[in-house]
Amino acid sequence: MPPRKPDSAAPHRRARATGRVTLADVAEAAGVSPITVSRALRGERAVAAELVERVQAAATALGYVPDPAARALASSRSSHVAVLIPKLSNTLFVELLDAVQISLVPAGYQTLIGVTHYDAGEEEAVLRSFLAHRPAGLIVTGSDRSAAAEAMIQGSGVPCVRVMEVGSEEGGFSVGFSQREAGRALTQHLLDRGRRHVAYVAAQLDPRTLERGEGYAEAMQAVGLAGHVNKVLSAEPSSMALGGVLLERVLRESPGTDAIFFCNDDLAQGALLAALRMGLDVPGRLAVAGFNDLPGSDQMVPPLTTVATPRREIGEQAAQMLMALMRGQPVPTPHLDLGFRVVQRASS
Amino acid sequence: MPPRKPDSAAPHRRARATGRVTLADVAEAAGVSPITVSRALRGERAVAAELVERVQAAATALGYVPDPAARALASSRSSHVAVLIPKLSNTLFVELLDAVQISLVPAGYQTLIGVTHYDAGEEEAVLRSFLAHRPAGLIVTGSDRSAAAEAMIQGSGVPCVRVMEVGSEEGGFSVGFSQREAGRALTQHLLDRGRRHVAYVAAQLDPRTLERGEGYAEAMQAVGLAGHVNKVLSAEPSSMALGGVLLERVLRESPGTDAIFFCNDDLAQGALLAALRMGLDVPGRLAVAGFNDLPGSDQMVPPLTTVATPRREIGEQAAQMLMALMRGQPVPTPHLDLGFRVVQRASS
DNA sequence: CTGAAAGCGCTTACAG
DNA sequence: CTGAAAGCGCTTACAG
Numbered sequence: 001m002p003p004r005k006p007d008s009a010a011p012h013r014r015a016r017a018t019g020r021v022t023l024a025d026v027a028e029a030a031g032v033s034p035i036t037v038s039r040a041l042r043g044e045r046a047v048a049a050e051l052v053e054r055v056q057a058a059a060t061a062l063g064y065v066p067d068p069a070a071r072a073l074a075s076s077r078s079s080h081v082a083v084l085i086p087k088l089s090n091t092l093f094v095e096l097l098d099a100v101q102i103s104l105v106p107a108g109y110q111t112l113i114g115v116t117h118y119d120a121g122e123e124e125a126v127l128r129s130f131l132a133h134r135p136a137g138l139i140v141t142g143s144d145r146s147a148a149a150e151a152m153i154q155g156s157g158v159p160c161v162r163v164m165e166v167g168s169e170e171g172g173f174s175v176g177f178s179q180r181e182a183g184r185a186l187t188q189h190l191l192d193r194g195r196r197h198v199a200y201v202a203a204q205l206d207p208r209t210l211e212r213g214e215g216y217a218e219a220m221q222a223v224g225l226a227g228h229v230n231k232v233l234s235a236e237p238s239s240m241a242l243g244g245v246l247l248e249r250v251l252r253e254s255p256g257t258d259a260i261f262f263c264n265d266d267l268a269q270g271a272l273l274a275a276l277r278m279g280l281d282v283p284g285r286l287a288v289a290g291f292n293d294l295p296g297s298d299q300m301v302p303p304l305t306t307v308a309t310p311r312r313e314i315g316e317q318a319a320q321m322l323m324a325l326m327r328g329q330p331v332p333t334p335h336l337d338l339g340f341r342v343v344q345r346a347s348s
Numbered sequence: 349m350p351p352r353k354p355d356s357a358a359p360h361r362r363a364r365a366t367g368r369v370t371l372a373d374v375a376e377a378a379g380v381s382p383i384t385v386s387r388a389l390r391g392e393r394a395v396a397a398e399l400v401e402r403v404q405a406a407a408t409a410l411g412y413v414p415d416p417a418a419r420a421l422a423s424s425r426s427s428h429v430a431v432l433i434p435k436l437s438n439t440l441f442v443e444l445l446d447a448v449q450i451s452l453v454p455a456g457y458q459t460l461i462g463v464t465h466y467d468a469g470e471e472e473a474v475l476r477s478f479l480a481h482r483p484a485g486l487i488v489t490g491s492d493r494s495a496a497a498e499a500m501i502q503g504s505g506v507p508c509v510r511v512m513e514v515g516s517e518e519g520g521f522s523v524g525f526s527q528r529e530a531g532r533a534l535t536q537h538l539l540d541r542g543r544r545h546v547a548y549v550a551a552q553l554d555p556r557t558l559e560r561g562e563g564y565a566e567a568m569q570a571v572g573l574a575g576h577v578n579k580v581l582s583a584e585p586s587s588m589a590l591g592g593v594l595l596e597r598v599l600r601e602s603p604g605t606d607a608i609f610f611c612n613d614d615l616a617q618g619a620l621l622a623a624l625r626m627g628l629d630v631p632g633r634l635a636v637a638g639f640n641d642l643p644g645s646d647q648m649v650p651p652l653t654t655v656a657t658p659r660r661e662i663g664e665q666a667a668q669m670l671m672a673l674m675r676g677q678p679v680p681t682p683h684l685d686l687g688f689r690v691v692q693r694a695s696s
Numbered sequence: 697c698t699g700a701a702a703g704c705g706c707t708t709a710c711a712g
Numbered sequence: 713c714t715g716a717a718a719g720c721g722c723t724t725a726c727a728g
Contacts, residue, residue: 033699038723046697065480069420071720073704078417086411089445089643091439101463105474110460110481115449132413133458176725240647269644276624277647294439296617296644299588300623370705381715418705421720593719658703 002186011012018214027201029057041066072134081322082112082130084123086206089119091265092239092311096163099315100139103218109136113277118206120146131156137322143167143174157324164208166313166337173325175336179208180259182307182340183206183215186261189305189342191223193257199230201246202263203238205283207262212291216261230254232272240317243270244277251280258286259348265290265297272300272347287348288305302346310338355584364366369410378638389414404505417463420482427484429462429670430478432471434554438586438612439642440659447465447663448487455671464555468494479504485670491515491522492555507673509666512556512659514685521673523684527556529564530655534609534637537653537690539571543607543635547578549594550611551621552587555613560639564609579601586611588648591618593623598626607696611647613638615656620648620695635696652693656684 013088027034032051040047040055047055072078081104085093101111114126127149130138138153138160142269149190160173167174183200190198202209202214213231220229232250236242243262247270250257262268268290275282282288282302291296293308317336324331375382380399388395388403397401402482406412420426429452433441449459460483462474475497479593486501486508501508508521513523531548538546548564550557561579563594568577584590591610596616598605610616616638623630630636630650638645665684672679 023723024721029713034721035700035723036698039698042723044723048697051698060386065476067421067721068481069417069426072417073415073706074721074723076704076723088442094436094442098463101461107476110477112458113449113461115446128413129453133416134712240644244647266643270647273647273649295614297586298591299621301616301621334719347381368705371707372705382705383707383716387714392708396713399714415705418720419707421722422705422707424707424720657716 005173021064025062026064028056041080076134077136079109080112080133080135081109082135084114084116084140086116086118086141088115091321092292093267096315100319101313103316103319103333137326139318142207148335161322163314163318166335168335173334175314177338177340179211180215183212184219185342186307187216187219190259190287193348197228197257197260199232199233199250199258199263201255203234203236205233205235213261238266238272240266243267244274247271247274254285260288262290262305265292268304269300283348289348293343303344308343310342311337352616359677368520369412373410374406374412424482425484426482428460428481428483428632429457429458430463430483432462432488434466434489444659444663446662448667451664464628467606472497475500481516486673487666490555491567509670511662511666514683515685521682523662525686526690527559528563532567535564535567536558536678538607538635539563545576545605546607547580547598547605548609549580551582551584552588553581558647560611586614588614588618591615592622595619595622608636610638613640615640617648631696637696642693653693653696656689656691661686
């Protein structure tokens with residue numbers, strides 16, 4: 001009978017207080033040092049192929065899951081990607097977010113979503129709170145923000161991609177399309193269909209909405225209809241109900257209007273339904289067009305003419321671009337224009 | 349002239365490599381120990397009022413922001429709350445999420461959102477990844493999940509609130525309403541309006557949808573119309589377009605139908621628009637009702653009868669309940685029933 | 697290609 | 713009511 005070792009020397013390794021399987025456990029099981037496990041699992045630097053296999057087997061056998069907090073503390077970089085969007089009530093942003101998430105999650109990143117409600121103060125607060133988490137990357141909507149917010153982004157050194165617009169500033173990164181061009185194209189479409197008294201009706205009035213309005217005005221001016229330019233702007237949040245209200249307002253204030261370009265499909269959908277209730281002939285008496293091609297627009301009566309915007313592709317490409325930046329890889333096209341498409345349906 | 353001190357002894361405190369202001373910096377500035385700063389800032393335990401003030405002043409002056417990673421590592425509890433929802437394409441869940449977020453963010457929690465796509469495997473994967481982040485709390489949709497997912501939740505020890513249904517199991521926590529009761533109430537409403545051939549049309553077929561269907565069947569049976577029970581079920585994802593398709597299918601297969609109860613408003617909205625295109629008289633020939641009272645339902649032609657569900661309140665109350673759990677406070681009502689409301693409009 | 701040492705910035709027991 | 717010590721679980725330089 002072999003002599004019993006004293007208790008104090010017994011265990012090869014004491015179980016953690018937390019019960020968690022750690023890097024050290026994997027290292028011991030694989031017979032290597034913790035740092036080798038770290039490197040093997042992250043695929044960082046060269047580790048002998050044989051060791052990599054042994055480490056991976058041990059990690060799997062023990063059910064090892066790296067601790068993001070420890071990783072973040074040691075590397076001063078978390079696996080979080082913060083995404084800032086203005087509102088969750090606009091389907092556009094939800095789809096954008098969904099696409100970002102679908103691309104980022106399989107790569108091991110966690111999405112932290114921040115809603116700014118189109119408010120500079122809220123955006124700063126969200127940014128401050130998120131940057132404290134040392135995110136690996138940042139995706140923000142548009143390029144319009146307070147100087148303070150901009151300074152926080154720059155000062156943080158966190159890679160950042162701006163979405164929905166295409167920028168051109170040196171040093172920045174963006175994925176989107178030209179809101180102005182899109183506004184111009186849709187207006188041109190209405191003009192091509194023979195409309196002359198085209199009104200631009202917008203709500204919410206964020207910078208992208210205003211840019212579309214500028215495109216609209218340019219298209220009108222280009223064909224000598226500067227005198228017919230009619231922008232109806234409401235700072236209220238966009239909604240179907242508001243679309244109906246604004247339709248009535250335009251018809252009352254500018255009875256000669258023969259086409260309305262709504263800045264977002266929800267307004268246009270609401271206007272279409274209001275027209276139905278009023279017995280207003282669309283497109284006979286009035287052409288109606290929207291923007292974004294949101295769910296339901298193709299189901300309207302009549303189906304809604306609109307601009308299809310590539311928010312899902314924008315989300316995916318922004319995620320790809322950000323991943324390249326986070327890995328320190330070069331980005332061939334720092335400002336990626338994904339374009340848009342005028343979708344003609346029976347409402348115009 | 350005073351003698352110059354040697355360089356090596358000069359600085360009171362060396363700047364961190366990271367440049368970050370730490371607890372130690374605040375402690376030094378306030379003339380207390382780091383642990384006192386920690387306690388004063390978290391409001392934990394009793395700290396002399398005078399010290400609290402001094403610490404807070406120093407923290408503010410230095411612009412101190414606690415490091416969530418360090419905090420999580422030391423306390424083995426992060427400031428993240430993970431929220432699991434089935435889909436981002438259903439407005440219902442987006443509003444729920446928004447409400448949760450609005451309640452949690454001001455309290456210093458970060459929301460980690462996980463989309464399961466109604467898939468058990470995806471749910472397990474998301475859960476595994478989230479639990480590695482040691483969330484402070486968890487909010488999940490419904491109470492239907494794989495045994496593996498359930499075991500992960502239980503085993504993690506993370507406080508968890510289930511939303512959208514009200515449970516009754518001992519030991520659990522939930523905020524929602526009775527889907528079955530709601531299904532019954534809406535059906536009863538249609539019966540009260542004189543309808544006899546009421547069909548229940550559902551897509552997606554998640555457990556809540558099926559429960560509503562059971563409520564529907566019960567209401568039919570209760571008035572002796574068991575023979576008229578007609579459930580039309582499609583496993584496809586819910587959408588407006590599908591609503592139109594299913595409407596046509598019901599009219600073709602069961603021409604005697606005089607009312608349809610759609611399991612979600614998007615289907616019902618699509619059906620209403622299809623009816624418009626077909627020239628089908630609603631509610632004269634057919635009554636149409638939906639569920640959830642989603643945006644746009646009140647704008648339809650005719651406006652849609654539906655059940656208003658309190659998802660915002662559910663989100664808020666779930667957040668409140670979870671915060672109590674995370675703080676170890678007692679929860680007076682572990683299963684909170686927030687009810688629902690039948691909203692009668694012109695479509696029935 | 698592999699490792700020993702130090703440290704990231706907090707909080708948790710344990711004392712007093 | 714306050715503090716000194718230890719440790720959470722990793723990764724970053726620095727060596728070899």
